Every structure is written in structure tokens, then in C-alpha cells.
Amino acid sequence: MTVSEIRTPKTQKASWGTSLQVSDDLWRLRLRNPNTGGRDRIIVNTYVYAGADTLAVIDPGWPSTVDHLEAALAELGLARDLADVDYWLYTHAHIDHMGAAALLEKRSKAPHIAAKSLTPFCPKWHRFQDEIHDWRPWIQEAFASPHRERLLAARQHHGLLETHGPAALTRTEFIDFGERIQIGDLNLEFVDARGHDPHHGAFFERERGWLFSGDVILAVPTPICRSMHDDLDAYRGSIARLAALPASLILPGHGLHRRNSKDQPFEQLFERSLKYVSDFEKITRHTLSQATAPLDLYEIAIRSTPEQKILEPEARWWVHMALIDSHLATLVEHGFATRVEGPSGPLYHV
Ligand SMILES: [Zn+2]
Structure with a gap:
């Protein structure tokens, strides 16, 4: 064929x-x-x-x-x-x-x-x-x-x-x-x-x-x-x-x-x-490894985009944030990252 x-x-x-x-x-x-x-x-x-x-x-x-x-x-x-x-x-x-x-x-x-x-x-x-x-x-x-x-x-x-x-x-x-x-x-x-x-x-x-x-x-x-x-x-x-x-x-x-x-x-x-x-797993890990302080999900999502800014159209940005969040949860579950409760909400670091 x-x-x-x-x-x-x-x-x-x-x-x-x-x-x-x-x-x-x-x-x-x-x-x-x-x-x-x-x-x-x-x-x-x-x-x-x-x-x-x-x-x-x-x-x-x-x-x-x-x-x-x-x-x-x-x-x-x-x-x-x-x-x-x-x-x-x-x-x-x-x-x-x-x-x-x-x-x-x-x-x-x-x-x-x-x-x-x-x-x-x-x-x-x-x-x-x-x-x-x-x-x-x-x-x-x-x-x-x-x-x-x-x-x-x-x-x-x-x-x-x-x-x-x-x-x-x-x-x-x-x-x-x-x-x-x-x-x-x-x-x-x-x-x-x-x-x-x-x-x-x-x-x-x-x-x-x-x-x-x-x-x-x-x-x-x-x-x-x-x-x-x-x-x-x-x-x-x-x-x-x-x-x-x-x-x-x-x-x-x-x-x-x-x-x-x-x-x-x-x-x-x-x-x-x-x-x-x-690729999503790699970029999530890379972003965490480059950070000098714990980051929240939104910041990690931004830093994980090619141009470090929110994606267009909006639906694509939501999917991106959801995927980064899923990878963060999996990395925490497998012991590769840590989630801590900061004063304004959850933060992540390696
Ligand atoms: Zn579906």
C-alpha cells in the first residue's frame, strides 16, 4: 500500500x-x-x-x-x-x-x-x-x-x-x-x-x-x-x-x-x-533543574514553552498547563521532584 x-x-x-x-x-x-x-x-x-x-x-x-x-x-x-x-x-x-x-x-x-x-x-x-x-x-x-x-x-x-x-x-x-x-x-x-x-x-x-x-x-x-x-x-x-x-x-x-x-x-x-x-517530561525536569528557587505550576508552564510566554490559542495553553501539571505530579510520585506548600500555594523543586 x-x-x-x-x-x-x-x-x-x-x-x-x-x-x-x-x-x-x-x-x-x-x-x-x-x-x-x-x-x-x-x-x-x-x-x-x-x-x-x-x-x-x-x-x-x-x-x-x-x-x-x-x-x-x-x-x-x-x-x-x-x-x-x-x-x-x-x-x-x-x-x-x-x-x-x-x-x-x-x-x-x-x-x-x-x-x-x-x-x-x-x-x-x-x-x-x-x-x-x-x-x-x-x-x-x-x-x-x-x-x-x-x-x-x-x-x-x-x-x-x-x-x-x-x-x-x-x-x-x-x-x-x-x-x-x-x-x-x-x-x-x-x-x-x-x-x-x-x-x-x-x-x-x-x-x-x-x-x-x-x-x-x-x-x-x-x-x-x-x-x-x-x-x-x-x-x-x-x-x-x-x-x-x-x-x-x-x-x-x-x-x-x-x-x-x-x-x-x-x-x-x-x-x-x-x-x-x-519531550514534556524532559522540559519539565529541565525547567525545575534550572530554577534557583521553588516555582509554582504557572511559572513552570511559562518557562517550559519555546519562547517563555503563554501559548495561543487559549485552548492550547490550557492543554500545555495540564500536561506540565501531569508530569509534575508523576515526577513527585516517582521521587524526582518535591512539592511543598508555599504561602500562596503549591511550589515545586528538585
Ligand atoms: Zn478526548
């Missing part, structure tokens, strides 16, 4: 977003988000499998893109409306992948296939979504004054509960790591892909070599944030697990999908993701 990357010219534009037919029975949708502020700008890859008798959607997207998803399915001739979908599948719980689940239940009777570990959170789905996406408890714990107060004010939270009210997931069919599910012609194995989210799995179709990898393998550093119970060591393990699969097509949650090729073998993608982790 020589194709390493699917070029964009085949992408079709529409009022609801873009579509790209990846294979005879697989589409990639990128739904336009009517909310354009902050994190809502993140574009998600929604995959639609349209088999002979089966229509399945993998990672249907943001709560605010549900109408655009319905418009896309109708315009592409895949469904009359959301009620025609037979399965909803989720790589992980984050709002841009699974935040719409309860809203979809109102418009579709199809089962929702998601990680078994999400069982306890389904009765209060919107509350759970709001809790994992509210970074304020983490800010409170991780930062020192005066940055703590400023960042808290910047993270005022408008959640799903406020917008849509309480909602339970009642049509969930849980899947455990290592289990398989038959979706039309697809026999999908749910592979443990935790780290970026404690409920993250990847769907692997062994015969076709398709790997729906969620947010494990991205072109940018995968966010790892303690506020969302993420875990660096688990993430490293997940990269190794996915790298060992005989995949021929990687279908990520964001960015371009890739076919394995001699020119750009998949090993490069997995190595790149591992290198992002080791």
Missing part, C-alpha cells in the same frame, strides 16, 4: 460541515459547531458505518452538533433522520465525543455502546459530564495565587445541566476491554486505550485492519489532565497496545486518518505520540 494520507480534495462541503467517504461503507463527518467560542471550536471526526442493513455512528460529536449530524445523514442519503441509526458507539466519555448521548436518546431508540466503567455515571449523565469538564477544583488544588484566582475566574462553567437539565442514559450497552461486538459486517474489539480518559477504548476491526483510535494517536500532544482523572502511565501503555495491533487504517478522533505505508509506517505515528510525552 502506498497511500499514506487521504488528501482533502475528496472532502465535500455542506452547511452542516464536511464529509469524506473513506471506503464503500464508511464516512467521516466533521460537523460544524454553531457554538464557536473556546473549546467548542475543536473539530471532531464522527465516523458513520453504513452497512447493508446497519447504520452505526462512532463518536457522534458535541451536544451542539446533533442537528447538523441529522442533516448530514439525511443529505448523504444514509438515513431519514436520527431515528434510523441502529447503534451509537463511543471511544470515550469526553463532551466532544459522548456529550450528546442523552440528547440522542430523545431522538433515537438505538443502543449506546460505551465502556463498562461508565455504568455508575449513566443515571446522572449531564451531572457527570459537567463534573469532568469543570476544571475549577483542579485549578484550586494545582495553582498558586494570584494565578489561581485569575484562572478560576476564566473557567466560569456553563454546563449541560444548565442548558439541557438533568438526563440519564437508559439505553446503554456496556462493553468491557477485550470484548467484541458485531455491528453489521464489522466485528469490533474494544481495546483498552485508557490514559487520556479513564473510560477510553479503541474499536479494532481485525479483518479490515480498521482502528478507531479516539484521542490516543493525534497530530498534537494528547491532553492528559488530572482534573479529568487522566493518567500518563496508562496512556503510555495504551500507545504500546495500539501499536501492537495489525492495523492498516487509523481513524482518529481528530485530524487526518492514515493508511499504513512503507513511506510513513504507523510506527512513526506511535513514536511521535510517545515522543510528545517524553
